[in-house]
Amino acid sequence: MEFLTNKVIAHRGAWKAAPHPQNSLASLQEAIDLGCEGSEFDVWMTADGILVANHDADHKGMLIEETSYAELLEAPLSNGEKIPTIEAYLRHGMTQHQTRLIFEIKPSGISKDRGREIAEKSVKLVKELGAERWVDYITFDYDIGLKVLEIDPQANVAYLSGDKSPAELKEDGFFGFDYNINKLKEKPEWISEAQSLGLTINSWTVNKEEDMRWLLDQDVDFITTDEPEKLFELMRNMK
DSSP states (O other), X not given: OOOOOSOEEETTSSOTTTTOOTTSHHHHHHHHXXXXXXEXXXXXXXXXXXXXXXXXXXXXXXXXXXXXXXXXXXXXXXXXXXXXXXXXXXXXXXXXXXXXXEEEEOOOSSOHHHHHHHHHHHHHHHHHHTOTTTEEEEESOHHHHHHHHHHOTTSOEEEOSSOSOHHHHHHTXXXXXXXXXXXXXXXXXXXXXXXXXXXXXXXXXXXXXXXXXXXXXXXXXXXXXXXXXXXXXXXXXXX
């Protein structure tokens, strides 16, 4: 089976229409079942060096970077799942070949060095599992993106912060950008510039139909949304 190419990236998995905890294995599976091109998830490292999926810096009041994985397990997700390790998340994602895994490495709140360590650990785990074909990386921390590319020059890495031009990203080996919808409306010329440079274009977090329609009209590569069902319906109606 080939990976899908329909532009739809489920933000933290698909969790809104069918209520699942964000970044859970259930929300990942929902994105796969919907047939999304990708499912995004957020990666932190615990105090004892375990990579886990969670959006916020804390899990139920416990700062992930200062908490052991065993302590995090004491507070299950709302559906009874344990907070997933990235190994478990990747293994689940690798049971299928249609939805890519959009691996967001969160900047460390402790230090830039720790951020680079998380990048190194992340790429090492992806390589150990043989998950390279499934994984695209994204990050708000430019140094983390550069570290991923240093370790794996073949990796697809997109940048999130919106403060680098397409030319700068191309020069540093990035795959593309994944910028906030407001940044792209402010600098629409970056879309055509990226396209001319062969960079991919993604935008987050796009939940309004008018924004989805605008991005589709620009022929961007991906659209990250909390409402993949709405985006699929819109694309069906635009055909």
